[in-house]
Amino acid sequence: MVTAARARWTNWGGTHSCSPTRIGSPTTEEEIADILRSAADRGEHVKVIGSGHSFSDIGCTDGCMIRLDNYNKVLDVDRDAQTITAQAGITILEVSDALAHFGLAMENMGDVGYQTISGAISTATHGTGERLRNISSQVVALSLVTASGEVIRCSAEHETETFKAAQVSLGALGVLSTVTLRCVPAYNVHSMQEPRRIDELLDRFDEHCARNDHFEFFWFPHTEWAQAITNTRTQDPPPAKQRRTGVGAYVNDILLENHAFGMIQRAAQVRRQWIPGLASITARTMSRKEMTDRSDRIFANTRLVRFAEMEYAVPRSELIPAVRDIRDMIQRQGLLISFPVEVRAVAPDDIPLSPACGRETGYIAVHVYHKFEYEPYFREVEAIMNAHDGRPHWGKLHFQTAATLRPRYPMWDRFIAVRNRLDGNRMFGNAYLERVLGGGTH
Template identity: 30%
Template sequence: MWTSWSGNVRFTPERVFTPSDEAGLQQVIQDAHARGGTVRVVGSRHSCSDVYVTYDTLVSMERLSGLVRADTDACTAAFLPGTTVEQAGTALMPHDLAMENMGHIDQQTLAGAISTGTHGAGKRLPNLSAQLIGVRLVDGTGTIRVFDEDNHPDTMQALRVSLGALGVFTEVTLRLLPQYRLVRKQYRASLHDCLIHLHDLMDTHRNFLFYWYPRRDDVTVRTWDEDDRDVPDLPFGELYKTARGYAKDVLPSEQELRFNELEYSVSLEDAVACFLDIRARIKAKHRKDVGWRVLFRPVRGDDSWLSNSYGKPAVVAITIHQNATLPYQPYFDDIETIFRAYGGRPHWGKKHSLRAADLRTLYPKWDAFQQLRSQLDPEGVLLNDHLKTLFTDDE
């Protein structure tokens, strides 16, 4: 039985393959295509959605890991898809390169993080998929294809956040930055002060987020800035933790406790109102059952067709959590109604209840994505039941 990191997803596939090269992966997909079967791919299992669940053929990327090549002058590097974000950061150090941004967790595979729109925090920083400038993949017919942003700009906009529905990545090329160091500061502050200064915080700091625990009245504010910048401490709150180091070491944070998540991205203009509605609902109905934080992270917009920040200057990703050992569905269902009232878009790797008819109204390039999917996977070899509810219910 395969189990997700949080333990909420459990399934037993009929077949499991761990190919060590592209040819082996290609053969698995060709065989599934020939017999009318399906294939899904699993990375680090950090998603708490059913995006990788299959009762047919599961492909693990654990043997397709490592740096393929790096170009320090061009600030690019190519990786095998099963390389984790942490491994990528370490491999880039000798080449004096670094990823532009990272999320809270660095154990996801690059292919999984890119394909689900994983992001960090920062109004001027897009999600990880925006760093993807080229890809090799095996499509749903078992054909190897190569795309890059110079020659296939529209296709790349679709591929960057594609949930593995357009093909299985075998190599990803990323646009990077020269290696850099950051200082991370953590403050305790009142919610009132945080919201009063919110736009200054988002504009001043390279990375910024805050979170609120339902059984507390204050919030935690976290900022990151280049170590060579003279950024003063916040004019409010109590500074209680500081860390300095290379970006790969101070952008992520340790996650010892396991949890399930619901996350939607809403427009920058609606973010505070949405957060306050969620806070009020939790205090009124869920405070005795929920102790985990509500996280508020700005993210720069992008042009990836299924990105939850598509077509906007910036969005705010608001995330609610529940301990992995406790019931979460009634809580998530209730808060999801608030997200939907604000026109929010769900994180593809986290829990949500939206189906194809709901999603089409949220993504202007939805039909274009479906058209490309029909070309790259005409028989639906790369779909599981979960993706069918996302992509085919209204066809």
């Protein structure tokens, strides 16, 4: 079903917005194909949007927007094969809930679970864990509705080239209609969060990653402190003490921290010069917390304070030198940064446009409160990332172009060949894709 667009669309971070000519909310694969055929007749661009959690303008369109809110059902869970097949508009939280009923879980996930599975796949959304790959790597089969309305069903064995490209496609190839994910037996996660000295974390990051399933930290610029998060996969139930107190105390702590953090950002807005002092207060409000719960409930956090974000994947060997460079740069430039820097590790994969393609990867994310300008800080960080062979997260802010990106991806041309074959007329194009993949038709 297609309705005339009523409102301007804006992404979660408030960094980008657009005014689609119409909005389609299909309920079947046939309706998706119909929308595409009609758009082709009108010569209009089409863009599917997920939960709008990308910070870049990757989801913006001057044409028809497709929302998959009504195309979000679980189609099959195969307990023996440990797979789930779902319509592409389902969110990660919904996938996790469905899997839990069958004693299964997602292999790994990122910091939140509001994203649609197709949005997460399309931008190579990842969590942390040096032996664990991103969400795109968990895909074993998918269906893609192309510009002509044809449906391609592909997997590692069938239509391989299309499959590899569609595992991280930036939405440039067509509409993902269904996806099948490889899952794992359900597991709990024991999570330990504690403030630690940044120097110790930088010196021993590799050791922490090697010893733990999941390790990451959030460093607070202008302070010597970071919040370290160590997550351990377990089949153990929550300890007796936690069962007595329930999850309430932990959830309250997280909410309180969110609210305190929000107040600190608003104070920083009053006077930027207060930021270093406020950062010390923020670092001190971080407490030691311990919790065991179902994996997705530990991984998926609440984010009440809006922000803009840039994130880069660098070779693991470059990760800590790059963090040190950012630390020096903030000091040298006298920048006032009120949000933490997040540092994670991810296993390599073999997907052409995955930022972790072909190399052990470390991720560094920088954030800015949504009321502050991000460009001066992000440009400085990007210059550092360029020097460390960085590849940007496709769903987060960056200033790269096809010319600067192509040399960083060994299988770049394979992706472009699939794009030219499936969307030669660039029906799925927009300003972002023109910038990062190159414009024009083949």
